[in-house]
Amino acid sequence: MNPEKIIKNINKISKKIGREVRLMELCGTHSQTVARYGIKNILPKNIKLVSGPGCPVCVTDQSDIDIIVGLANAGISIAAYGDVLDVPGNIMSLSQARQRGARVFAVYNVAEVLKLKEKYSDIVFFGLGFETTAPATAWAIKKGIIAYSLHKLFPPAMAALLKSAKTKSTSPQPSPYKGEGDRIDGFINPGHVSAIIGTEVYKKFKAPQVVAGFEAQDVLRAIEMLLAQIVRKEKKVENEYCRVVKKEGNKKALDLINEVFEVGDAKWRGLGEIKNSGLKIRKKYQNQNAEFIYCDLIEKLRSKIIEKPSACKCGLVLQGLIEPKDCLLFKEICTPENPQGACMVSVEGACNVEYRYNNAKCKS
Amino acid sequence: MWNIGIIMQNANLKMKNNNLKLKNKFIELEHGGGGKKSEELIAEIRKIIGGGKNNNWKNMRDDGATLDLTPTLSLSRRGGKYGRDAKFCVSTGALKCNKLVFTTDAFIVDPLFFPGGDIGKIAMCGTINDLSVMGAKPIGISLSLVIEEGFPMADLKKIMQSIGKVSKETGVPIVTGDTKVMERGKIDKIEITTSGVGLAENIISNGGAKAGDYIIVSGDLGEHTVAILSSRFNYKSKIKSDCRSLTKEIQSVAKYLNSCKDPTRGGLAAILNEIAEKSNTKIILDEKILPFKKETIAVSELLGIDIFSLASEGRFAASVSSENVKKVLKILKKYNSEAKIIGRVEKGKGVFLQTNLGSIRPIEALNGKLIPRIC
Numbered sequence: 001m002n003p004e005k006i007i008k009n010i011n012k013i014s015k016k017i018g019r020e021v022r023l024m025e026l027c028g029t030h031s032q033t034v035a036r037y038g039i040k041n042i043l044p045k046n047i048k049l050v051s052g053p054g055c056p057v058c059v060t061d062q063s064d065i066d067i068i069v070g071l072a073n074a075g076i077s078i079a080a081y082g083d084v085l086d087v088p089g090n091i092m093s094l095s096q097a098r099q100r101g102a103r104v105f106a107v108y109n110v111a112e113v114l115k116l117k118e119k120y121s122d123i124v125f126f127g128l129g130f131e132t133t134a135p136a137t138a139w140a141i142k143k144g145i146i147a148y149s150l151h152k153l154f155p156p157a158m159a160a161l162l163k164s165a166k167t168k169s170t171s172p173q174p175s176p177y178k179g180e181g182d183r184i185d186g187f188i189n190p191g192h193v194s195a196i197i198g199t200e201v202y203k204k205f206k207a208p209q210v211v212a213g214f215e216a217q218d219v220l221r222a223i224e225m226l227l228a229q230i231v232r233k234e235k236k237v238e239n240e241y242c243r244v245v246k247k248e249g250n251k252k253a254l255d256l257i258n259e260v261f262e263v264g265d266a267k268w269r270g271l272g273e274i275k276n277s278g279l280k281i282r283k284k285y286q287n288q289n290a291e292f293i294y295c296d297l298i299e300k301l302r303s304k305i306i307e308k309p310s311a312c313k314c315g316l317v318l319q320g321l322i323e324p325k326d327c328l329l330f331k332e333i334c335t336p337e338n339p340q341g342a343c344m345v346s347v348e349g350a351c352n353v354e355y356r357y358n359n360a361k362c363k364s
Numbered sequence: 365m366w367n368i369g370i371i372m373q374n375a376n377l378k379m380k381n382n383n384l385k386l387k388n389k390f391i392e393l394e395h396g397g398g399g400k401k402s403e404e405l406i407a408e409i410r411k412i413i414g415g416g417k418n419n420n421w422k423n424m425r426d427d428g429a430t431l432d433l434t435p436t437l438s439l440s441r442r443g444g445k446y447g448r449d450a451k452f453c454v455s456t457g458a459l460k461c462n463k464l465v466f467t468t469d470a471f472i473v474d475p476l477f478f479p480g481g482d483i484g485k486i487a488m489c490g491t492i493n494d495l496s497v498m499g500a501k502p503i504g505i506s507l508s509l510v511i512e513e514g515f516p517m518a519d520l521k522k523i524m525q526s527i528g529k530v531s532k533e534t535g536v537p538i539v540t541g542d543t544k545v546m547e548r549g550k551i552d553k554i555e556i557t558t559s560g561v562g563l564a565e566n567i568i569s570n571g572g573a574k575a576g577d578y579i580i581v582s583g584d585l586g587e588h589t590v591a592i593l594s595s596r597f598n599y600k601s602k603i604k605s606d607c608r609s610l611t612k613e614i615q616s617v618a619k620y621l622n623s624c625k626d627p628t629r630g631g632l633a634a635i636l637n638e639i640a641e642k643s644n645t646k647i648i649l650d651e652k653i654l655p656f657k658k659e660t661i662a663v664s665e666l667l668g669i670d671i672f673s674l675a676s677e678g679r680f681a682a683s684v685s686s687e688n689v690k691k692v693l694k695i696l697k698k699y700n701s702e703a704k705i706i707g708r709v710e711k712g713k714g715v716f717l718q719t720n721l722g723s724i725r726p727i728e729a730l731n732g733k734l735i736p737r738i739c
Contacts, residue, residue, distance in 0.1 A: 003721050038723030099390040108597055108667070216721055337394055337401050347668060356728045 006220045007042060013227040014044040022048045022183065023226055024320050026158065027190035028055035028348025029214050035357035037216040047223065050320035051350035053157055053271065054190055056129040057083050058318060058342040058349045061267040063305050064150055065089030068126050070301035071148070071294060072102035079113045080126035081133075082106040083346045086339060090308045094126075110140040117145060124290045130154045131196040134279055135253040138260035141281065141288045148290040149281050152266050154193045155201050156277035160268075162205055164319060184320060186226035188212050188219065191241045198249030202237040213241040260285055269342060270315030314341035317350050324351040331355060398629035399730045423569060427494040427625065428467035428560075430567050461563035465500035467491060468559035476519065476553060478595045480587075480604030484523035486677055487556040488530035489609050490628065496614045497624045497680055498569075500562030502534070507541035508557040513548040523554070534609045536560070570635070571642030572623040573683035577709040579647055580692060581655045581681045582613060583700035585632055586674030590663045599666075603659055608678030613699045620688040626680045630730050633672035635681060636715045637729040643683075646712030649727065651719045655706050673730045683709055 014021065025031055031051045034040060040049055053059050066089040072078045078094065085095040085106055098104040103120065107113055113125045125147045127137035134151040141147050161184075186208035189199075194211045202209050208229035212222035222240045229236065239245055257279065266278025281289040291298060312334065313327040324330050324343070334340040336352055343349035347356075386408060394401040423430045471487040488505065495502045507527065511520070531538055573579075587606040594601040610626065618624075623643060625635040632655075640647045656671050664671045684692050689705065696703035715727045 007721070036725065037719045037721050038725035039721070041723045041725070042721060095392065096390075099392060216719070220721075337399065347670075357725055 003217050003220055006217070006224050010047070010220065010224050010227060011044050013224070013231055014047050016231055017227065018046070020046045020048060021185045021227065021230060022050055022320075023186045023188060023223060024050045024052045024161075024184045025188040025219070026052040026054040026154075027188070027193070028058070028346065028350075028353075029192065030054070030188055030190070030212065030219060031350055031353045032348055033214050033216060033219050035353045037219075038357075039216065039219060043223070047227070049223075050184070050323070051317070051353070052187075052320055053161065053268070053318040054130075054154075054193075055343070055346050055348040055350070056133070056152065057087055057346035058314060059152065059157070059268045059270065060084075060087060060128060060150060060342060061269050062089050062307070063302070064267065065093065066091060066305050067298055067301050068148060069094055069097050069102075070304075071124060071290070071297065072097045072104050073100075074297060075103075076294070077103040077105070077116070077120040077123040078126055079105045079107050079116055079123055081128065082108070084126060084128055086345045087342045088339060088345075090305060110136045110145070113140055113145050114143060122146075124148055127151055130190075130193050131253075131257065132192045134261065135196070135256045138256045141260050141285050144288065146288050146290050146293065147281065149261065149279055150266070151261065151279035152268070153263070153277050153279065154190065154197065156274050157268060157271060158187075158202075158205060160271050160274050160277075161319060162207060185230055186210075188222045188226070189237070191218075191245060194239075194241070194245045194249070196250045196253050199237055199239050199245060199247050205237075206235045208235055209237045211237070211239045211241050211245050213244065270318035310340060312341035314343045314351070317343050324354040327351070397730065398634060423498070423567060426498060426570055428465040428498045428500065428562070430498065430564070431464045431466070433462050433464055461501070461565045463500070463564045463567055465495050465498045465562040465564055465567070466559070467494040467498075468557065469494060470555060470557045472552070472555050473592070474552070475592070475595055476523070478605055479591045479601075481607040481677075482523055482526055483554065483556055484525075484527040485530055485607050486605075487558045488527050488534075488536075489607050489677055491558040491560040492530070492534055492536055493610045493626050493628075493678070493680075495560050495562035496610045497626050498562070498564060499567050499614070499618050499621075499624070500564035501615065502536045502560050502562040502611060504539040504561055505531070505536055506559045507538050509541070509543045510551055510555040510557075511543065511545050512551050512553050513545055515553055520554075523556075530609060534611055536611075566618070568618060568621050568624045568682075569642070570623050570625050570639050572621075573639050573643035573645050573647070573709045574622055574685070575645055575709055575711045577622055577645075577683040577685055578689045578705045579636070579649070579681060579683055579707040579709065580689065580696070580705050581632075581679060581703065582610070582696050583655070583679050583702045584657050584660070585627055585655045585676045585679055586660045586664065586671060587657070588677040589631075589669075589674040590660050593667060593669075594663060599663065601659060601663060603657065603663070606676050606678040610678060610680055613696065614680060616695050617682075617692045620684055620692050621682045622684060624680055624682040626676070628675050628677060631671075631673040631675055632681060633670065633715070633727050634729045636727065639681075639683065640709075640713065640715050643709075644713075646710045647707055647715045648710060648724075649707035649715070649717050651717055653704065653706055655702065655704065670730070672727050681706075 034049055065087055069089050069092055086093050094104050105116055117123050125140055125145050127147045128150045130152055137147055189202060189209050189211040191213050199211055208226050210222040210225045212218045218240055225238050260282060261279035262282050263276045264278045264280035265273055265275050267273050286292040311328055313322060316322045317324055329340050334344050336344060339345045343351040395405040421429045421431050469490050471483055473483045476483045491505060492502050587603050590603045591605040623639050627635045636647050661671055664674055693703055716724050717727050718724055
């Protein structure tokens with residue numbers, strides 16, 4: 001279907017609904033698409049899009065950054081994906097550690113870590129991301145790479161988010177939302193993550209959901225499908241991205257994850273500790289587990305973490321409770337060159353996207 | 365690409381320097397990214413060096429600094445005062461020029477050899493192009509090499525051969541140079557610095573765009589970054605670096621260009637924002653006619669890099685008035701059939717993209733460095 005027809009239909013349905021509808025794009029890449037194509041500008045006024053916790057860099061807890069920075073400062077070589085390097089911890093980021101002499105390498109893929117290992121045999125790969133990047137880390141671990149796993153599972157976070165979306169007043173921050181119904185009316189589910197985990201897992205969440213691709217048309221179509229569900233008062237999982245996402249997901253990747261990792265608790269920035277939401281390296285591979293090898297050092301580092309008070313509101317932004325511009329630091333102190341929180345670091349972070357695409361007034 | 369061109373004149377400079385407060389304790393990678401942090405660093409360096417007010421150089425924040433030679437040369441004229449009518453012109457071939465343009469650039473590339481070129485070709489073309497986009501004809505280049513101990517002589521030969529080839533093709537001689545060798549591990553393989561001087565009759569500044577102008581490009585953009593990244597990550601790609609000298613192309617249309625820049629570091633986003641800001645105008649691009657090949661877009665999406673920030677090393681973008689745009693395109697198409705109009709200049713501020721959906725969104729200059737995404 002062509003985009004003009006979809007937009008027309010969206011206008012029609014949203015008029016029918018009348019009240020304000022809040023849809024959350026759970027994946028950072030969707031937030032990018034929304035911003036890049038100016039989708040917010042062409043939607044009817046009563047349809048609001050909010051960014052969710054779908055950027056793996058953004059949900060990384062500061063204390064976890066402190067640990068990895070601590071390892072780097074202790075002289076251990078660290079390799080990490082590029083956007084992780086600038087995430088500020090309580091003391092410093094990995095790139096600041098590098099400026100001060102630590103051996104830190106930015107890599108595009110885990111195969112590069114294998115190459116680095118030839119030169120730096122102690123290299124630790126900082127594995128981070130959802131089900132999308134976990135298989136690559138699993139592969140590296142099987143190849144003998146030492147890893148520090150901060151991999152997270154998407155569905156438990158979604159469950160936590162849905163819980164907070166129903167109980168409106170858990171947040172200390174007053175929500176800007178004043179409409180009726182649930183705080184979030186529907187979800188645009190991630191495409192890449194779903195390509196691995198499939199669509200069945202979402203069925204337990206009682207909310208309108210559409211798994212979507214990353215073209216502008218995909219996102220528009222997903223919005224249209226969500227609105228149609230809301231009109232019909234349905235709460236089901238639909239798949240707009242069937243050219244890539246299969247119902248059962250990617251079995252090979254899931255097997256690889258299961259072979260190397262087991263489920264454990266994990267800390268999320270903004271959402272706190274969520275039970276069974278992280279991937280820990282299995283005992284079978286403990287000699288490749290940095291947490292096991294350096295457990296004494298990590299214990300010591302953990303006891304020294306002092307949480308730096310900050311006015312950064314990444315946690316609330318991640319839950320869709322406030323918009324980036326509601327944060328006092330946004331654009332004033334917090335910029336992509338000088339990020340105060342993770343949402344400003346990653347190109348998929350809600351604050352970074354807002355900064356880059358909505359910095360100027362489009363109507364001038 | 366920035367030029368100081370400053371004569372230290374202030375005797376009290378040392379005293380003042382001690383009181384200067386610096387914003388950063390350490391140099392960060394972003395300081396070399398060509399974005400706002402680079403500007404910050406340059407501003408700090410200028411502050412530390414000081415002086416610079418009592419010289420006659422202009423365009424010091426453009427691709428090259430310019431010096432009007434008229435006053436200097438007029439001094440040698442017998443008796444008379446110089447004025448507008450008494451322009452003293454230096455004759456360089458067909459061009460009658462009285463403005464000197466001076467630029468310098470340091471080159472570090474990984475990998476040294478890539479599809480479509482190598483570090484030597486870039487070092488030559490980069491400096492020649494910086495002079496060319498100012499409207500100047502390059503007349504001489506200096507070449508400085510810092511080489512790592514143990515660097516293969518065969519590689520050095522290849523690099524020097526491509527420098528020689530560009531010099532021969534463009535007719536721009538290497539007139540002076542320097543070499544240093546560093547202990548193994550103290551530098552990564554090789555670093556090349558080239559400086560160049562050129563002569564111009566009229567300077568094309570980046571602040572000359574006017575409302576009503578069209579924005580044109582001399583060909584498809586971004587292929588240099590894509591070629592470099594493809595070879596760095598072993599992607600199989602047909603794209604070759606667009607690295608080449610722009611002198612002839614720009615000289616053939618120079619008189620019609622209101623403003624002109626080559627989209628190197630920072631890409632189209634950076635240069636259009638610079639043109640819009642310095643010309644006090646708004647630029648609107650149309651998504652339907654963007655100057656990127658499908659493959660360029662595919663690779664940049666794979667790596668999570670904004671296409672508007674991809675660098676080219678042999679293309680330029682310019683603003684041209686509506687009367688001249690057809691003429692200019694006709695000439696440019698002889699050099700590259702992909703030369704085309706990509707947008708228009710209006711009254712206002714900023715750079716925007718009219719998307720295929722009909723919405724409008726800003727195109728921002730890159731902040732910090734290019735980083736790949738992980739998901």
